Amino acid sequence: MYGLKPAGTRPTLGAYVRQLWRYRQFIVAYANGRATAAYSKSRLGRVWQILTPLANAGVYYLIFGIIIGTRGGMENFLGYLCTGVFIFTFTQGVVNSGVKSITGQIGLVRALHFPRAALPIAMTMTHLQTVVISLVVLMGIVIASGDPVTLNWLLLPPAVLLQLVFNLGLALVMARVGVKVPDVAHLMPYLLRTWMYASGVLYSVELFARHLPAWAANLLHANPLLVYIELARMSLLDQPVLASTPTELWIMGAGWALLTCVVGFIYFWRGESEYGRG
Amino acid sequence: MAESRPSPLTATATYSRVPTVVVDNLHVVYRVEGSKRKKSASAPSALDRLLRGNRGAKIREVHAVRGVSFVAYEGDAIGLIGTNGSGKSTLLRAIAGLIPPASGAVYTKRQPSLLGVNAALLNDLSGERNVMLGCLAMGMSRAEAKSRVQEIIEFSGINERGDFSSLPMRTYSSGMAARLRFAIAAAKSHDVLLIDEALATGDGRFRQRSQQRVQELREGAGTVFLVSHHLGTIRDSCERTIWLESGVLRMDGPTDEVIDAYSEYVKEKGPNKAKQAEPEQVDPTAAGPTVPDTGSTGGVRPTSGRHRAERDD
Numbered sequence: 001m002y003g004l005k006p007a008g009t010r011p012t013l014g015a016y017v018r019q020l021w022r023y024r025q026f027i028v029a030y031a032n033g034r035a036t037a038a039y040s041k042s043r044l045g046r047v048w049q050i051l052t053p054l055a056n057a058g059v060y061y062l063i064f065g066i067i068i069g070t071r072g073g074m075e076n077f078l079g080y081l082c083t084g085v086f087i088f089t090f091t092q093g094v095v096n097s098g099v100k101s102i103t104g105q106i107g108l109v110r111a112l113h114f115p116r117a118a119l120p121i122a123m124t125m126t127h128l129q130t131v132v133i134s135l136v137v138l139m140g141i142v143i144a145s146g147d148p149v150t151l152n153w154l155l156l157p158p159a160v161l162l163q164l165v166f167n168l169g170l171a172l173v174m175a176r177v178g179v180k181v182p183d184v185a186h187l188m189p190y191l192l193r194t195w196m197y198a199s200g201v202l203y204s205v206e207l208f209a210r211h212l213p214a215w216a217a218n219l220l221h222a223n224p225l226l227v228y229i230e231l232a233r234m235s236l237l238d239q240p241v242l243a244s245t246p247t248e249l250w251i252m253g254a255g256w257a258l259l260t261c262v263v264g265f266i267y268f269w270r271g272e273s274e275y276g277r278g
Numbered sequence: 279m280a281e282s283r284p285s286p287l288t289a290t291a292t293y294s295r296v297p298t299v300v301v302d303n304l305h306v307v308y309r310v311e312g313s314k315r316k317k318s319a320s321a322p323s324a325l326d327r328l329l330r331g332n333r334g335a336k337i338r339e340v341h342a343v344r345g346v347s348f349v350a351y352e353g354d355a356i357g358l359i360g361t362n363g364s365g366k367s368t369l370l371r372a373i374a375g376l377i378p379p380a381s382g383a384v385y386t387k388r389q390p391s392l393l394g395v396n397a398a399l400l401n402d403l404s405g406e407r408n409v410m411l412g413c414l415a416m417g418m419s420r421a422e423a424k425s426r427v428q429e430i431i432e433f434s435g436i437n438e439r440g441d442f443s444s445l446p447m448r449t450y451s452s453g454m455a456a457r458l459r460f461a462i463a464a465a466k467s468h469d470v471l472l473i474d475e476a477l478a479t480g481d482g483r484f485r486q487r488s489q490q491r492v493q494e495l496r497e498g499a500g501t502v503f504l505v506s507h508h509l510g511t512i513r514d515s516c517e518r519t520i521w522l523e524s525g526v527l528r529m530d531g532p533t534d535e536v537i538d539a540y541s542e543y544v545k546e547k548g549p550n551k552a553k554q555a556e557p558e559q560v561d562p563t564a565a566g567p568t569v570p571d572t573g574s575t576g577g578v579r580p581t582s583g584r585h586r587a588e589r590d591d
Binding site: 004006023025029030034036037038040041109110111113114273 | 297298299300371372373374375376377378383384385386387389390391392393399400401402403407411412414415416417419420423446
């Protein structure tokens with residue numbers, strides 16, 4: 001009938017991917033815009049992208065490294081700690097803004113038509129910028145604390161890439177969950193803190209095997225965030241304390257990334273026509 | 279209220295023109311969470327809601343559009359009028375496919391574009407960067423967007439008082455921001471353009487430019503919907519008008535007839551229009567007895583307050 005189509009119907013999965021590809025320039029521009037906007041009211045501007053991770057690392061080093069002393073005889077505890085904090089912050093930031101990526105932009109969602117997945121994807125890209133900057137800072141910290149620069153460092157980009165893919169999936173899941181149950185945004189800080197303690201960010205991962213029953217320790221060793229943190233430690237640090245072997249880490253890292261990304265994308269796509277209501 | 283509805287469809291359906299929008303017995307329902315009357319939204323009740331899933335008793339529903347049907351054709355410019363909270367903006371959003379219908383359906387030719395005063399971009403970025411973002415969000419390529427920026431800023435007229443296009447949008451007056459948003463959306467030719475209160479903002483010269491642009495869009499075989507409380511604008515731009523009241527279609531026909539009937543209705547209701555459930559879901563203050571601002575056919579209605587809950591961040 002005159003080629004009319006129902007308004008606001010969900011495209012097929014293939015068409016949705018093609019649409020997203022056509023909007024790639026919007027995604028990039030939006031991600032950059034958010035990064036600029038986030039610091040536009042402060043005097044130092046984007047210098048905070050470097051200062052924030054440094055301040056974080058400083059606080060944790062003071063408490064866990066010096067006061068409580070969880071270093072457990074580790075050579076380069078500062079590097080160990082900072083790698084954990086920075087890699088964890090990447091996923092933490094993505095989850096926190098992923099939950100709000102649709103609900104916080106409801107005006108934009110209701111005004112313009114674009115594939116909604118562009119928003120959580122752009123959020124993830126914004127956080128990618130931050131993590132890349134903090135990893136450069138981290139390299140400085142590692143060198144300053146006396147570790148050598150080795151060929152292993154070349155493994156850092158693929159490790160972060162795997163985490164990026166994992167985070168993309170996570171952001172897409174959280175975006176839809178945030179639309180369905182807005183209350184989740186308030187729960188996130190507690191869930192994320194629990195996740196941080198389960199990821200061996202602040203103390204030696206050997207503690208898991210030493211204090212927990214074997215099955216629980218094995219479960220924690222497969223925790224995706226611990227996997228990505230260990231991958232980064234493995235590539236940057238001279239003699240890192242690891243819970244799993246490198247081969248295990250790469251396999252688990254790739255598996256988590258693929259699984260989360262595919263599941264997250266399909267889950268988000270299935271809700272495409274719901275966003276904007278409420 | 280349904281029995282008092284005239285059946286105006288026959289007046290327009292006889293034209294042998296190409297339809298662009300078909301609205302078929304459309305109902306739209308908003309779900310408002312955590313807003314149960316009287317009782318406070320305390321932490322235990324929030325936990326309770328989470329545990330029982332989000333379809334608990336704390337969700338109120340607002341039935342904003344109730345069974346609207348009409349057909350719009352190529353080259354139509356249709357005005358939408360009605361008192362505050364009558365469901366005009368909701369109807370536009372549903373046509374744009376931005377709000378799923380509770381029942382009924384909307385069929386459209388290609389993708390309609392909604393242009394509203396609440397189309398929030400990134401307020402902390404400069405006008406220029408927002409123009410880029412807006413163009414990209416409408417599906418333009420980077421090169422195309424870049425080549426249009428200057429033209430769009432000129433059309434909006436925001437640079438008439440100095441170089442505002444390089445300042446963050448949060449420094450703009452509400453009129454300037456609305457003009458810029460209209461300029462962005464109007465830069466692309468749309469098959470169906472939905473305009474929500476955008477033309478009322480801006481001075482005489484801007485209104486002239488935008489009316490000319492609306493004319494051009496219609497000549498390009500487009501259909502334009504215009505929501506406004508500024509009846510003069512509707513008279514100038516539209517020859518067909520739809521009147522909504524409490525989400526129900528009251529009248530659909532030639533602009534002059536509908537506006538005359540509407541003015542009559544508003545005068546009759548007078549200042550004590552004690553209204554039924556207010557379908558505007560975002561403003562908790564709207565329920566009180568207010569002096570209707572809809573009677574003034576000449577004044578520009580302030581449009582910033584109603585939608586503040588939807589602003590970016």
